[in-house]
Amino acid sequence: MKEIIIASVPIIGLFVNALIQVLSFRFFRHLGLLKSIFLGVGAGFFVLVLLSLILSQQWIISIFVQGLTYIALSYCYFHFINLGQTARRIRILREFYDAPNGLSCEELLMFYNSKEIIERRIERLLAGKQIIIKNDKYYIGNSFMLLAARLLVVLKIVLLGKKSEFDKKT
Amino acid sequence: MNILLFGILLFALAFFVHILIWKIHLPKKNHTCFLLNIFFGLFIIGIFILPAQRLSDYIQAFLLYLSLMLAYIISYSAIEVDSPSLIIVLNIAGTGCGLSREELNKQLTDDLLVLPRLKDLLNDKMVFMEENKYKLTKKGVFLVKIFIFFRKILNAGKGG
Known part of the structure; x- marks a missing residue:
């Protein structure tokens, strides 16, 4: 025991x-x-x-x-x-769960869309000082997130042979 | 110390096999399923070769292996799919002269941020289409209920 x-x-x-x-x-x-x-x-x-x-x-x-x-x-x-x-997938599932009769693509985009996604991320990045705002433009703040992003790009190239999910394999 | 070495070496071996398979033939979809097969396959082999004498050694070694496996598989989704925060940061860094909200909104559309994830849900059979409406499958309902339950415990909103 x-x-x-x-x-x-x-x-x-x-x-x-x-x-x-x-x-x-x-x-x-x-x-x-x-x-x-x-x-x-x-x-x-x-x-x-x-x-x-x-x-x-x-x-x-x-x-x-x-x-x-x-x-x-x-x-x-x-x-x-x-x-x-x-997670975007979980949020989309949540929107469908809240609509028992289902949602069309247009209806889904009314409740959850790229503008909201950008808004939330910008808020979080500003709060974490990963980006800063000057004269209505965003700039890199501390470089931790940028380093993480670049590391992920390297891993994508090593594992998947492409920089982004939208690229064709090199 | 044997347990630590065994758990890490077995994980490293599984990781090497995964890289090798990915280099020979990259799976078209269901990467997570392939990863689970590779890591569990090595786990089964590990059961027979672990030089342990006590039950607790077995449990500790495999708990270490399984936790490393889970941590890697969870992280893999960040490699497979582009995270909006990372795209934003890379795009801002790419300009060198700053980026306005309008420019970001133009670059990052629903076609890039929302619709590919909806397609993933269809591929993973979490969602199906009926009379031009998307609805949840039983699998989708099960998954979303886990998160709703946990968000309720945290007393948090919808997220996303």
Whole structure:
């Protein structure tokens, strides 16, 4: 039984992570989504370290292995939250779900369209200072997002042989 | 330490096989399904070659492998599909002299941002068409309900 508990430490950590993230986001709204995610990750990792210290004899190795598993699981949880927050496919599904008789393409575009998508992204990019606005024009702010975008383009070229989903394979 | 090495090496092997297959023949669609087959295939092989003695070693090694696998497969969608935020940032960086909202709206149309994702949903059988109207399949309803439930727990809006 103790063996199974030791092996399940990353799952317990993930559970604590999700619990703290949800509670902090619900009840301390001013924190915002990103901070609630960091808080959850921190709380889960704290529990993981604590359990490894109590349960495992080789606790350094245990924290290393369990920690890596926990970080990967937390990353998946972060993506799950992010999907609900930003994914276009989920939002389109949501619009169809709210219309039991279905929606034509034109009706869908009335509820959800490129202008809204751009509006939301610009807001988030401005808030994160990834872009800045000067004289009604947008410029790159801090270069983290630009680096991430360029890295993704490199990965697209390596894996898919094209820069964008709309390009033909080179 | 064996568990850590085993989990990482098995993941690296699966990743190598995935790159190799992608280089030989890039799947036309359902990349996620192909990825799952590759990674689970290696997972099954791993069960027979893991040098572990205790049950907890097995669980830890495979939990590590599965979590790395999931993290990669989730990230893969960002490689497969162009993210609007990244397109915006790349377009702004590309001009060198700034970009106005009007210019962005002209560049990023519904044809680029919405309709390809609607097509994905049709391909993935999440949505079907009936009398010129798009409706959710059972699979689509199931998926959207998971997100609605979670967004309710978070007390958050529709997102998107």
